[in-house]
Amino acid sequence: MAPGGGIFAEISESHSEDSRFSTANVQLENFQLSKPSNNSSAKAGISSTNGVHELLECPVCTKSMYPPIHQCPNGHTLCSSCKLRVHNHCPTCRYELGNIRCLALEKVAESLELPCQHQNLGCSDVFPYYSKLKHEQMCRFRPYNCPYAGSECLVTGDIPTLVTHLRNDHKVDMHDGCTFNHRYVKSNPQEVENATWMLTVFNCFGQHFCLHFEAFLLGMAPVYMAFLRFMGDDNEAKNFNYSLEVGGNGRKLIWQGVPRSIRDSHRKVRDSYDGLVIHRNMALFFSGGNRQELKLRVTGRIWREQ
Template structure:
């Protein structure tokens, strides 16, 4: 259990305002996952608090609540999209819903400012509750697990060039978007890190019995995949293999799927060196077009 309490941040002490209850009193107890700090804004000051963010999730879709928020006559709340999907029938008690706004929760959500979930990894942003999820999709402090087997390292994408070099002797190749470049893979290479601006990609070279697989993954959330595309070209003698695809997020359970170039054993270069021509396209990212809950 986490005890929900608030403390005034303004210069005026709560004891100087006898008309209001002391902010040092515990107000509510909530079952919780790890709490996050937040700010509650009032007209003349702010209040600091700890809060379980899951408390403000819609209990039907389990996404963060956002306006408009509706309640049935028994007080069960739901987001507007869930009300519509359920035909404006409350999922908890079968009472009609979708007509009574829950203005108290809407006002609470509008006043909340919360830390990013990546605060422990260095993000210092304080965000409106309705903007937090969008920020976290693009947060540069998002941690990723190292893709090398049995490596316990976890860190931001920008920390992987140093980690790969120091711990795994994996090279990093810098490139520019919309410019073809050549990556040379040695017989022992399984990965090659590719970096452009503040984005990091990983070239995979997996060896199977019938041949080798080459594909690219992205250090980023799955929602960012659509903002990038890449071309691969492998040439050996008179044979040329090409592929155009979208880099899958390294967070996906199936990173490879069917998006890879398969190089049959007879095409492998005798000395083991493999030259791959690569080009990345990145038209830019606009978070306003993403289909996410605020």
């Protein structure tokens, strides 16, 4: 086996079917991977397993394969999800797949230790192959989704990247400070669309916060809602509190809570009603006048928990 090489599951087409199958099995069985015993050898072990890691990549979806790993009679492998997608025929040689498990490759995967895929974003941890996926789904260094709710934006990145993206691409208003005083006006309040009216980003305590205000239907009742999201993880969000206040004609509503992390989607926060909810009749009462125009002033502040 060449240095740095891996398992050879795909054999030259010039061999017979039986020889291809037996050769693949022999090379799998002869492959040995010693577990690194310290940090320096761990780095060497990771680099020497690159070929094996590539072999564990499904040829259809290109994602890492996890048990059950399937193989065709010729030794070509693919993941269980893609086995259904290719209608039980090998995407490489078109042979019928049957129900053959590649147990040798699954066993080799148990010996691998690999870095988190978010290594370039700051995660320095190394994990056994079968623990890596679970970690990556919850890794605190994983990219954030764009918090803009006015469109299906697919941009992801770290917080500085998303702040620049919101300012340049979505033209979101950016403010410095921990207090806000916004006036929302709508000439025809009878039109209630399930869409965001406004998103404002605040730079406060060296962190960024997203203030959402929108109209939507709560059952059959039109409502308006304002809520705050923290641009960071949940554990950091719990260090802050915020309050919102809206009123008029001698009455007011006040909301106080902890900002939700942008790890929680805009829809998830909105549908849990975790914010200041104002029914339209109350909003029009606050607006005064002939109740034909919506005029709401929402004030609030953000503070750090001691």
